[in-house]
Amino acid sequence: MPTPSRPLKIGTRGSALALAQAHETRDRLMAAHGLAADAFEIVVIKTTGDRVTDRPLKEIGGKGLFTREIEEALSAGEIDIAVHSMKDMPTLQPGGLIIDCLLPREDVRDAFVSPHHGSIADLPEGAVVGSSSLRRRAQLAHRRPDLQLVEFRGNVQTRLRKLEDGVAQATFLAMAGLTRLDMLHVARGPIDPQDMLPAVAQGAIGIERRESDEAMAQLLQPIHDVETGQRILAERAFLSRLDGSCQTPIAGLAELYDGQLILQGEILRPDGSEAVRGRREGDISDGIAMGVDLAEELLSRAGPGFLAE
Numbered sequence: 302m303p304t305p306s307r308p309l310k311i312g313t314r315g316s317a318l319a320l321a322q323a324h325e326t327r328d329r330l331m332a333a334h335g336l337a338a339d340a341f342e343i344v345v346i347k348t349t350g351d352r353v354t355d356r357p358l359k360e361i362g363g364k365g366l367f368t369r370e371i372e373e374a375l376s377a378g379e380i381d382i383a384v385h386s387m388k389d390m391p392t393l394q395p396g397g398l399i400i401d402c403l404l405p406r407e408d409v410r411d412a413f414v415s416p417h418h419g420s421i422a423d424l425p426e427g428a429v430v431g432s433s434s435l436r437r438r439a440q441l442a443h444r445r446p447d448l449q450l451v452e453f454r455g456n457v458q459t460r461l462r463k464l465e466d467g468v469a470q471a472t473f474l475a476m477a478g479l480t481r482l483d484m485l486h487v488a489r490g491p492i493d494p495q496d497m498l499p500a501v502a503q504g505a506i507g508i509e510r511r512e513s514d515e516a517m518a519q520l521l522q523p524i525h526d527v528e529t530g531q532r533i534l535a536e537r538a539f540l541s542r543l544d545g546s547c548q549t550p551i552a553g554l555a556e557l558y559d560g561q562l563i564l565q566g567e568i569l570r571p572d573g574s575e576a577v578r579g580r581r582e583g584d585i586s587d588g589i590a591m592g593v594d595l596a597e598e599l600l601s602r603a604g605p606g607f608l609a610e
């Protein structure tokens with residue numbers, strides 16, 4: 302347990318969104334345990350993904366671009382917990398580390414952002430759309446093959462400036478990130494998940510700890526959201542069976558209705574020429590099996606080589 306002489310160290314990236322997520326985690330821990338802010342220290346860690354901003358993410362390659370340095374600090378005991386966007390997390394954590402605490406999930410949807418157009422359907426033929434997300438690029442190309450796609454990296458402010466400068470007519474951002482940054486006003490609105498199925502774990506914050514750290518497990522337990530955990534488990538089982546890397550356009554969303562789990566998944570060719578989509582419905586306790594099963598169905602319908610572009 303944190304004491305005034307030894308604050309609990311929360312590791313995070315330094316982006317505005319990452320800091321908002323670290324603060325949300327700290328605030329929930331403060332409320333759950335009646336602790337003051339000075340019982341915590343937020344430790345900002347620069348990752349490879351933060352350092353290299355001039356190249357598309359897929360060129361830098363490798364898993365955990367935004368997480369490796371943070372996990373190294375956690376393993377070394379330099380921090381006590383790490384706060385992550387689950388969307389950016391590889392399906393397997395390094396030995397000795399575990400994520401078994403998920404905060405209540407935010408809006409899972411993507412947002413359409415554009416200065417002059419209200420929706421994807423409103424975009425004129427041949428319009429330029431900026432996105433560095435392989436999934437969003439493939440989904441958009443599938444639906445609107447006439448549009449032109451350009452790489453769009455950088456933080457929210459950078460991307461908005463590019464829109465103002467006319468580099469592109471539209472882009473996409475996660476509703477969750479905009480909400481947490483109090484920037485929902487920049488969005489035209491959310492995109493229905495049936496039109497653009499979100500990334501696996503979009504909108505979910507996960508808290509990683511050392512597996513051996515029982516005191517931390519107890520401290521985190523009251524802020525864990527069980528339903529979010531069940532949904533993320535099914536989505537990540539789906540992703541894991543697809544061996545999803547950041548080179549592959551994959552979307553997945555689990556929702557709970559009346560104690561039933563509904564899982565939707567989609568894989569696409571990077572150029573959007575083909576999309577394969579499926580759905581499973583079952584008992585909440587079968588989430589992992591449903592994820593694996595849906596992945597296998599999509600793989601077999603897609604045929605060999607679909608994901609290896």
Ligand SMILES: NCc1[nH]cc(CCC(=O)O)c1CC(=O)O
Nearest residue numbers: 386388474475477478503504505
């Ligand atoms: N890959 C970057 C990233 N990781 C998590 C979010 C948004 C917040 C979330 O989905 O939890 C974003 C930005 C975006 O997609 O707009």
